[in-house]
Every structure is written in structure tokens, then in C-alpha cells.
Amino acid sequence: MEQNPTIRFGVIGCADIARKVSRAISLAPNASLAAVGSRSLDKAKRFAEGNGFPAAAKVYGSYDGVLDDPDIDAVYVPLPTSLHVRWAVVAAQKKKHVLLEKPVALNASEFDEIIAACESNGVQLMDGTMWMHHPRTAVMKDFVSDAHRFGHLKSIHTCFTFGADADFLKNDIRVKPDLDALGSLGDEGWYCVRGILWAANYELPKSVIASREPVLNEAGVIMAVGASLHWEDGKVATFYCSFLSNLTMDITAIGTKGTLHDRDFIIPHQEKEASFYASSESGFDDLVTKWASQPSKHTINTDLPQEALMVREFARLVAEIKFNNSKPEKKWPTISRKTQLILDAVKASIDKGFEPVHIQE
Amino acid sequence: MEQNPTIRFGVIGCADIARKVSRAISLAPNASLAAVGSRSLDKAKRFAEGNGFPAAAKVYGSYDGVLDDPDIDAVYVPLPTSLHVRWAVVAAQKKKHVLLEKPVALNASEFDEIIAACESNGVQLMDGTMWMHHPRTAVMKDFVSDAHRFGHLKSIHTCFTFGADADFLKNDIRVKPDLDALGSLGDEGWYCVRGILWAANYELPKSVIASREPVLNEAGVIMAVGASLHWEDGKVATFYCSFLSNLTMDITAIGTKGTLHDRDFIIPHQEKEASFYASSESGFDDLVTKWASQPSKHTINTDLPQEALMVREFARLVAEIKFNNSKPEKKWPTISRKTQLILDAVKASIDKGFEPVHIQE
Numbered sequence: 131m132e133q134n135p136t137i138r139f140g141v142i143g144c145a146d147i148a149r150k151v152s153r154a155i156s157l158a159p160n161a162s163l164a165a166v167g168s169r170s171l172d173k174a175k176r177f178a179e180g181n182g183f184p185a186a187a188k189v190y191g192s193y194d195g196v197l198d199d200p201d202i203d204a205v206y207v208p209l210p211t212s213l214h215v216r217w218a219v220v221a222a223q224k225k226k227h228v229l230l231e232k233p234v235a236l237n238a239s240e241f242d243e244i245i246a247a248c249e250s251n252g253v254q255l256m257d258g259t260m261w262m263h264h265p266r267t268a269v270m271k272d273f274v275s276d277a278h279r280f281g282h283l284k285s286i287h288t289c290f291t292f293g294a295d296a297d298f299l300k301n302d303i304r305v306k307p308d309l310d311a312l313g314s315l316g317d318e319g320w321y322c323v324r325g326i327l328w329a330a331n332y333e334l335p336k337s338v339i340a341s342r343e344p345v346l347n348e349a350g351v352i353m354a355v356g357a358s359l360h361w362e363d364g365k366v367a368t369f370y371c372s373f374l375s376n377l378t379m380d381i382t383a384i385g386t387k388g389t390l391h392d393r394d395f396i397i398p399h400q401e402k403e404a405s406f407y408a409s410s411e412s413g414f415d416d417l418v419t420k421w422a423s424q425p426s427k428h429t430i431n432t433d434l435p436q437e438a439l440m441v442r443e444f445a446r447l448v449a450e451i452k453f454n455n456s457k458p459e460k461k462w463p464t465i466s467r468k469t470q471l472i473l474d475a476v477k478a479s480i481d482k483g484f485e486p487v488h489i490q491e
Numbered sequence: 492m493e494q495n496p497t498i499r500f501g502v503i504g505c506a507d508i509a510r511k512v513s514r515a516i517s518l519a520p521n522a523s524l525a526a527v528g529s530r531s532l533d534k535a536k537r538f539a540e541g542n543g544f545p546a547a548a549k550v551y552g553s554y555d556g557v558l559d560d561p562d563i564d565a566v567y568v569p570l571p572t573s574l575h576v577r578w579a580v581v582a583a584q585k586k587k588h589v590l591l592e593k594p595v596a597l598n599a600s601e602f603d604e605i606i607a608a609c610e611s612n613g614v615q616l617m618d619g620t621m622w623m624h625h626p627r628t629a630v631m632k633d634f635v636s637d638a639h640r641f642g643h644l645k646s647i648h649t650c651f652t653f654g655a656d657a658d659f660l661k662n663d664i665r666v667k668p669d670l671d672a673l674g675s676l677g678d679e680g681w682y683c684v685r686g687i688l689w690a691a692n693y694e695l696p697k698s699v700i701a702s703r704e705p706v707l708n709e710a711g712v713i714m715a716v717g718a719s720l721h722w723e724d725g726k727v728a729t730f731y732c733s734f735l736s737n738l739t740m741d742i743t744a745i746g747t748k749g750t751l752h753d754r755d756f757i758i759p760h761q762e763k764e765a766s767f768y769a770s771s772e773s774g775f776d777d778l779v780t781k782w783a784s785q786p787s788k789h790t791i792n793t794d795l796p797q798e799a800l801m802v803r804e805f806a807r808l809v810a811e812i813k814f815n816n817s818k819p820e821k822k823w824p825t826i827s828r829k830t831q832l833i834l835d836a837v838k839a840s841i842d843k844g845f846e847p848v849h850i851q852e
């Protein structure tokens with residue numbers, strides 16, 4: 131492979147989240163900000179100026195401009211979910227590798243079109259779930275995979291809520307049925323479901339049941355919802371997501387022998403370090419007046435924030451393909467699809483009056 | 492009132508939990524260990540010797556011996572749940588104040604018999620939910636009641652699990668249909684439900700739905716189960732309890748403006764201090780790469796362990812009645828009954844195929 135290959139990124143769309151990911155592309159050692167496209171050239175110019183794009187970066191008044199630029203290796207797609215299938219497929223057809231914001235599509239069937247386009251064009255596909263790439267996540271994974279310290283997974287609970295302000299609740303794309311139709315479920319629920327699948331080693335549950343009485347806005351978009359997931363072996367998981375509560379992001383995984391607690395698993399409290407709590411074979415003292423041992427706190431440091439590590443991993447895979455004739459890594463679209471399948475099932479369970487929905491891969 | 496009135500306790504039954512509560516009676520400044528009764532006089536003697544009973548304490552080979560002793564003010568009842576209604580009613584009829592282990596009865600209807608007996612005999616009734624009496628609980632209550640720091644309660648999740656050993660799973664009263672018929676639900680679920688009601692200011696939900704596929708033992712007793720609770724105003728709660736997972740006890744309450752996390756709410760990690768985490772109006776930095784502020788840790792010290800504070804409060808109420816002609820405090824049996832009502836509803840929901848069960852006070 132070429133020494134220090136740099137993957138040139140184009141950004142299509144200037145959503146708020148693109149600011150964070152543009153910075154991440156700047157920070158990643160194997161990536162560069164090479165272009166930005168918006169339906170408005172002015173907006174693209176302002177975005178490039180405000181987000182550290184180098185002077186040589188190109189600025190386009192369309193998404194096609196970026197996709198047709200032969201100097202661009204990969205695109206980051208922060209567009210509203212309803213536009214993902216269209217633009218991700220076009221990007222793949224134009225041989226651009228695709229870093230796609232979550233939720234990846236309006237439903238798994240749409241996402242299958244994206245997967246097919248990426249596979250037939252030999253490009254890498256990865257979704258923008260940043261916490262997957264934090265080194266803490268790998269350390270936590272070691273813990274929940276450890277038969278001695280954690281045992282067999284029995285239950286998981288995740289939640290992600292934040293208190294959206296009046297402007298968000300009126301104008302954000304995540305409250306619009308024609309843009310991000312799944313609302314809180316697609317946005318926050320994506321992370322809750324991913325956390326559950328992650329803890330369950332990506333084994334799909336056999337059924338999913340939405341909790342009764344999700345909160346919907348006037349347009350019918352989900353503002354708050356919960357659900358339970360049930361596996362063949364008796365494992366259970368629950369999650370809760372909401373635009374209407376204080377910012378909270380928890381994952382608790384309980385095994386036969388151990389317990390994992392993390393209170394900032396999606397976005398760490400701090401950029402350079404992140405913690406979690408682990409306990410193993412916990413018990414009480416003789417009189418059951420206190421615990422025999424306390425959960426231990428584990429802190430993991432990182433030089434790069436998780437979003438830059440995500441870009442670095444994506445760019446590494448792209449470089450393997452570009453310079454080393456490797457095949458695209460299927461792990462990432464596979465777990466994206468599983469996540470989307472569960473979101474679809476929660477929505478279907480709501481539509482079916484909160485009946486269990488069987489999951490078929 | 493008499494100076495430093497001491498309430499004389501009799502213990503009926505020598506269950507393991509009676510060891511902890513006997514110590515608590517010794518520690519409480521207004522209580523004394525005055526008698527113990529068991530069906531076996533030998534067992535009662537050994538219990539008294541092994542648990543700090545003073546030499547003057549009486550030892551009986553029956554529960555009736557304690558209940559008929561005119562020197563006894565109050566009894567602690569650690570008997571299996573199926574025996575509660577019988578012995579709590581007899582105790583009340585004999586004018587003994589009743590500190591009753593949880594779950595308080597096999598169902599709310601049985602508990603109503605106990606309440607009626609205590610009311611008509613003018614004796615205090617309180618259940619043995621120790622964490623209600625920890626000073627941390629009051630500080631946490633201040634937080635979740637604070638409209639500025641916490642806002643309106645939107646969701647609650649509690650869990651209590653522990654990994655029962657083979658002996659427990661075969662022999663403990665909590666796995667026997669004729670002793671503690673509700674199993675994990677009655678034992679651990681009691682705390683989960685109490686935590687939820689506590690956070691909801693004891694407002695009953697309108698409906699309760701058991702999660703599908705509870706784990707039952709061969710005798711049909713619940714080993715693991717979850718449920719969701721739904722209120723008129725849209726509040727939701729979930730809980731999970733299990734005898735088959737590592738020791739874990741969480742309460743997370745999320746309001747419109749604040750979040751409460753406590754990871755040892757039922758039995759604190761340590762006897763003399765206990766912590767919780769609170770966050771208010773949490774948010775991210777401008778680029779959503781980290782939190783603008785972190786949850787704050789609050790640590791509360793206590794000279795007496797929570798079980799001794801429970802005994803102290805119970806004895807204080809008994810002394811008010813005995814020496815000051817006060818009426819029994821109804822708050823305690825009222826919240827016991829609400830807790831039992833929810834347990835009953837979870838069981839009914841299981842029996843009805845996981846349909847919602849409407850709660851009627």
C-alpha cells in the first residue's frame with residue numbers, strides 16, 4: 131500500500147452534524163476535506179469557510195458536483211433520511227465510498243438498495259454511529275464477552291433522551307414525516323437499538339414489541355417510544371427514547387456473572403477520556419447490609435475523538451480497497467441493516483397495536 | 492411524651508433477614524430486642540444467642556408466646572409471605588404494632604385484612620423496605636420533586652437482579668409456590684415497583700403490562716420478569732427483576748429538566764455513606780462532541796444504617812401512639828398497599844397473556 135494514503139472526502143449537504151464530521155475528517159490522519167456540495171453554492175461556501183476546509187477544497191452548488199468530481203474518493207452523507215436511498219445509490223454508482231448518517235434509510239428495504247449499489251460498485255459503506263469507534267467500546271466489549279467476568283448476557287436496557295427546544299420540535303428534520311419519518315425512534319432509538327445489538331453480539335432477537343402509547347406529534351412522527359426485544363434463549367432488552375426529556379444516555383448490560391454500566395455511551399462526557407463501570411460476581415456481606423465489593427470504574431483515554439476514529443477506520447478501509455485491491459468490509463453494512471430491521475419492527479409493532487413482530491433477517 | 496421511650500420488639504421467626512433486622516433493633520436508639528419466638532425453642536435460643544439479644548430477652552418456642560407477652564410492644568414479622576395475613580392479623584388483635592417483611596402479602600386483598608386488623612386495633616403497620624429510610628432517599632426525593640432542577644417526571648427504569656445459587660434456587664422460600672408465591676416479582680420486584688412509585692410520588696399508574704416470557708421454575712414461580720407501567724399523563728416506567736443475573740440494583744428517573752441515577756438504591760454499597768448522580772438541563776457543546784456539563788455526584792453520610800433508621804422511625808411512631816395517644820401513621824400501609832397492587836397487576840397481566848391490566852385503587 132502507498133505510504134500514508136489520504137482519502138479525499140466530499141461532504142454532500144450542510145446539516146449541523148456535518149460540522150462535527152467535517153472536523154473529524156480534518157482530525158483523522160488518513161483523511162482530508164476535499165469538497166462540499168449544497169443545493170446553494172453560497173451555503174456551501176459559507177460551510178467550507180466555517181468548518182476548516184483547506185483553500186484547495188472545492189465548493190459545489192449541487193450534490194452532483196461532488197459526486198462527479200474524479201478527485202473525490204468518498205462522500206459523507208448527512209442528508210435527511212428520506213434522501214439517503216437516492217443519493218447513496220448515486221454516490222455508489224459514481225464509485226464514491228459512502229459514509230452515511232443514521233438512520234441509514236427509511237426502512238430496511240430501502241437500505242437493501244443502498245447495500246446492493248455499494249456491493250455492485252465495490253465501494254465501502256459505513257454508517258455514522260460514532261461510539262462504535264471509541265476505544266472504550268472495545269474495552270467494554272471485552273468485558274461483556276468474558277465468560278468469567280460477565281458470564282452469559284441476560285438483559286440489556288438502553289435509553290437516549292434529550293430535551294428538544296421549541297424550535298427543534300417545530301422545525302427540525304427529525305420531526306417531519308417527509309424527512310426523518312421515524313422521529314425519535316430513527317434518531318435516538320437508532321443508538322438504543324445499536325447498543326442492545328452490540329451487547330448481544332449482533333444476534334437478532336426473535337421478536338420486538340413496542341411499548342404502548344408512544345408520544346406522536348401532530349404529523350404522527352414519534353417523539354417518544356420504548357420497546358422490548360426478546361431472544362430465543364430468553365435474553366430480553368428494553369429501550370426508551372424521547373425528544374421530551376433531559377439528556378440521558380445509558381446502557382446497562384447484565385450477565386449471569388457481571389454487570390456493565392455506562393452513562394455516556396453515545397457521546398462521552400469528555401472528548402479525551404471516557405469511563406464505564408463493571409462489576410463481577412457481586413454480592414453482599416454476611417448480614418446483607420452492604421456490598422462485598424463495589425463496581426470498578428474503568429477510564430479509557432483517546433487522543434482523537436470518536437468521530438475522528440470513525441473517519442479514520444472508514445478511510446482505512448477505503449484505502450485498502452483503493453490501494454490494495456481489498457474487498458469492502460461487510461461488517462459495517464451488516465450491523466447497520468440489523469439496526470434498521472429492529473427500528474422497522476418497532477414501527478410495525480406500533481402499527482399492529484403493540485403486538486410482537488417477528489424478526490426475519 | 493416519656494423521655495427516651497424505648498419500644499420493646501419481639502421477633503417472630505428466625506429467617507436470615509431477621510438477623511439483619513435484629514441488629515438494626517439493637518442499633519436503633521429507641522428500640523430494644525425483648526423476645527424472639529420460633530416453632531422450635533432451640534432455634535429461638537440459638538437465634539437469640541447469635542444475634543445480640545440481651546440476657547433479659549425472652550425466648551419462646553412459638554410465635555404465640557411472643558404475641559401473648561404483655562411486655563412486648565411491637566413485632567417484627569420475617570415469616571414467609573403466605574403466613575403474613577395470619578400472623579400479622581393475630582399480632583394486631585393482640586395489640587402488637589407490626590413491622591412486616593415485604594412483600595406484605597400474597598395479594599392486596601390479603602393485605603387489606605392486615606390493614607383492617609391494624610386499624611381496628613390502633614396499631615402501627617409498616618413494611619420492611621429499608622431504603623425508604625436512608626437519608627439519601629430524602630435528598631434524592633428533593634431532587635426529583637424540584638421543578639427547576641428536575642422538571643416533570645417522564646420516565647423511570649428500575650432493576651433488581653441477583654445471581655441466586657443452586658441451593659437458593661432449590662430450597663429458598665422465594666422459589667416455593669406455597670411460601671412466597673410471587674418469587675422474584677414479590678421479592679426483587681417489590682423494590683423495583685416501590686422505586687417507581689416513589690419517583691412518581693405514589694401516583695398509581697392507570698395500567699400495567701407484564702413483559703412476555705417471564706422465566707418460571709418447575710413449580711411455576713417467577714424467576715425473572717419485567718413489566719411496564721403507564722400513567723394517564725404519559726409517564727412510563729419499566730422494571731426488570733431476576734434471580735438469574737449478577738447483583739444489580741438501579742433506578743433511573745428522567746424528567747423534562749433533570750436525570751437521577753442511583754446504582755445501589757436498595758442496599759447501599761457501604762453502610763455509612765451512599766451516593767447518587769444528578770444532572771440538570773444537560774446538553775452538549777456547540778459541535779456536539781462532548782457534554783456541556785457532567786452529572787454531579789452527591790454523597791450522603793449516615794451514622795446508622797438504613798435498617799436501623801427504619802426501626803427508629805417505626806419505633807418513633809409506636810412511641811407516639813403508646814405515650815402520646817397519637818393515631819397510627821397511614822402513609823406506610825398506604826404505600827405498601829400501592830406496591831402490592833402493582834405486583835398483583837403484573838401477575839394478572841401474565842395470567843391474561845400480557846394484556847394491560849387496569850389499576851383500581
